Amino acid sequence: xxxxxxxxxxxxxxxxxxxxxxxxxxxxxxxxxxxxxxxxxxxxxxxxxxxxxxxxxxxxxxxxxxxxxxxxxxxxxxxxxxxxxxxxxxxxxxxxxxxxxxxxxxxxxxxxxxxxxxxxxxxxxxxxxxxxxxxxxxxxxxxxxxxxxxxxxxxxxxxxxxxxxxxxxxxxxxxxxxxxxxxxxxxxxxxxxxxxxxxxxxxxxxxxxxxxxxxxxxxxxxxxxxxxxxxxxxxxxxxxxxxxxxxxxxxxxxxxxxxxxxxxxxxxxxxxxxxxxxxxxxxxxxxxxxxxxxxxxxxxxxxxxxxxxxxxxxxxxxxxxxxxxxxxxxxxxxxxxxxxxxxxxxxxxxxxxxxxxxxxxxxxxxxxxxxxxxxxxxxxxxxxxxxxxxxxxxx
Numbered sequence: 001x002x003x004x005x006x007x008x009x010x011x012x013x014x015x016x017x018x019x020x021x022x023x024x025x026x027x028x029x030x031x032x033x034x035x036x037x038x039x040x041x042x043x044x045x046x047x048x049x050x051x052x053x054x055x056x057x058x059x060x061x062x063x064x065x066x067x068x069x070x071x072x073x074x075x076x077x078x079x080x081x082x083x084x085x086x087x088x089x090x091x092x093x094x095x096x097x098x099x100x101x102x103x104x105x106x107x108x109x110x111x112x113x114x115x116x117x118x119x120x121x122x123x124x125x126x127x128x129x130x131x132x133x134x135x136x137x138x139x140x141x142x143x144x145x146x147x148x149x150x151x152x153x154x155x156x157x158x159x160x161x162x163x164x165x166x167x168x169x170x171x172x173x174x175x176x177x178x179x180x181x182x183x184x185x186x187x188x189x190x191x192x193x194x195x196x197x198x199x200x201x202x203x204x205x206x207x208x209x210x211x212x213x214x215x216x217x218x219x220x221x222x223x224x225x226x227x228x229x230x231x232x233x234x235x236x237x238x239x240x241x242x243x244x245x246x247x248x249x250x251x252x253x254x255x256x257x258x259x260x261x262x263x264x265x266x267x268x269x270x271x272x273x274x275x276x277x278x279x280x281x282x283x284x285x286x287x288x289x290x291x292x293x294x295x296x297x298x299x300x301x302x303x304x305x306x307x308x309x310x311x312x313x314x315x316x317x318x319x320x321x322x323x324x325x326x327x328x329x330x331x332x333x334x335x336x337x338x339x340x341x342x343x344x345x346x347x348x349x350x351x352x353x354x355x356x357x358x359x360x361x362x363x364x365x366x367x368x369x370x371x372x373x374x375x376x377x378x379x380x381x382x383x384x385x386x387x388x389x390x391x392x393x394x395x
Contacts, residue, residue, distance in 0.1 A: 060335070060351035062342070062387045074380035075271035076344060079370050082326040087316050088258070089362060092248035092266075092296070094309040100243030101307075102214045104236040106229045107199045110134030110208060119221045123212045123238050130210040130223060130235060131202070141205035144192035147185070154178075154185035216240035219307075239307055246276060246296040248313050252285055255292035257317045264296050264315040268305065271379075275299045278315065314363075324357065325366040331378040332356060332364055333385040341366070342384045344375040349384050 064072075110132035117129045161178035164170040200209035220237035229235065246266060250258065262278040276296040285292055296313060298305070332339050332354065339356050342349040354369030370376070377384055 060340070060388065061345075062349045062351070062384050064348040064384075072380060072383060074383060075378050076375050077271070077273065077327065077331070077378045079325055079327070079366075079372050079374045079376055081324060081372055082314075082316065087314050087326065087363065088250060088254045089312065089314050090248040090250050090254075090294070092246045092311055092313045094244050094305060094307050094311070095247050096239055096307050097243050097245045099214065100216075100245075101219075101237065101239045102212060102216075103234050104129055104210050104212060104238065106132060106208075106210065106231055106233045106235060108132065108134045108136040108208050108231050109229070110136070111228045112223055112225055113207060115223065115225055117218050117236070119218050121218050123216060123218060125213065125215045126211055128200075128209045128211050129218070129238075131207040132210065132229065133206060134208045137199065137201045137208050138205050140192075140196045140199050140201050144189070144196050147189040147192040151182070151185040151189040154182040158182040210235055212236075212238045214238055214240055241306060242301055244298065244301055244305060244307060245279070246298060246311075246313060248294040248296060248315070249286065249289055249291040250294050250315070251291055255281060255294065258294060258315060259318070262315060262317050264313055266296070266298060266305075267312045267314070268302065269309065269311060270304055274302060274305070276313070325370050325372065326363050327366055327370075327376065328378045329359060329362055329364045331376055331381055332366075333381050335385055335388060340385075341370060342377040342381050343370075344377070349377060351384070351388065 111134075112130060113133040114131040115129075116131075117123055117127075123129060158175075158178040158181070161170060161175045165172060165175040200211055201207070202209055216238045217240075218236055219239045221235070223229065223235040258278055258281055260278050260280060264276040264278060266274040266276050268274055276298045278294055279297040280295045282293040282295075294315065296315075327341070331341055333342070333351075334340075335351060338353045340351040341354050342351050352369060355367040357365035357367040359365070
């Protein structure tokens with residue numbers, strides 16, 4: 001009986017052990033299946049990883065920072081409407097108007113005793129630039145003193161004659177002669193004072209001052225300390241950088257279409273443009289160039305527009321019909337067989353296709369593809385073209 005009971009207990013224990021092992025194997029199989037399912041399912045990238053992936057570039061876009069643009073020779077121009085047929089393009093030079101420059105010359109012979117201003121120094125109106133030690137200064141002062149003495153004596157004689165005439169001691173003609181002599185002496189004194197002032201004689205009567213009639217800067221100096229100069233010799237040149245004008249050389253046939261008041265555009269060396277008006281036209285032609293000189297008055301004086309600078313101007317005679325947008329030819333580039341223009345955008349330049357019309361004097365008419373107010377690359381646009389890939393530029 002005990003033996004049978006033990007056998008039954010052992011069988012039940014073996015069955016429980018086997019069931020436990022089977023359950024563990026099932027759980028293990030389930031876990032392995034889940035792991036395989038997760039590894040085979042497609043993974044979703046995180047937001048940071050998606051943002052880190054490179055994006056395809058915009059066709060025709062050339063990235064360029066403001067610092068990089070400043071280091072290049074790329075020039076910009078604002079798109080505006082104009083007339084290609086009526087526009088006159090000419091080379092010009094920035095000059096000084098008649099009241100914007102002055103030559104300082106020696107008023108008398110003498111030796112340079114002092115130089116107060118050098119090349120590039122600022123000068124005020126009436127300021128002394130140099131002193132000349134001259135014997136003529138003493139002569140001017142001596143003549144003025146003699147004239148003053150004669151005038152003083154003539155006044156005394158005239159006063160005495162007037163008193164005697166009132167007392168009926170002398171005749172009226174004596175009084176009139178004395179008054180005439182007094183007036184002549186005073187006129188001589190005024191002339192002598194004017195001569196001293198014009199010559200720039202200083203108070204001690206030893207030096208003659210060289211003074212500037214305008215304010216500005218010394219742009220030329222040909223004098224040395226101790227050098228002997230003669231009357232009329234040019235010593236300094238003073239120019240006022242705020243007073244400028246632009247002189248353009250225009251062929252005779254084109255000059256006939258221009259009248260004072262016509263609008264013009266000055267192309268600045270550093271890029272951009274400046275408005276101007278035609279002030280005058282010379283009635284004769286230059287003997288060498290056979291061109292008329294058109295004087296333009298700029299609407300301002302930007303930095304870099306200095307006297308002696310060469311640049312280009314565009315003059316539009318009034319009454320011409322506007323035909324569309326006009327740009328320099330160098331602004332239009334060929335990319336993938338199409339004419340494109342590079343417009344300035346936020347982070348660089350974007351090439352956009354355009355339709356080109358007539359061409360004349362280095363200017364081209366844009367029939368379609370641009371509107372006024374955009375900023376485009378003109379000089380140096382070829383450098384932007386070279387940075388593009390070989391793909392076609394899309395609109």
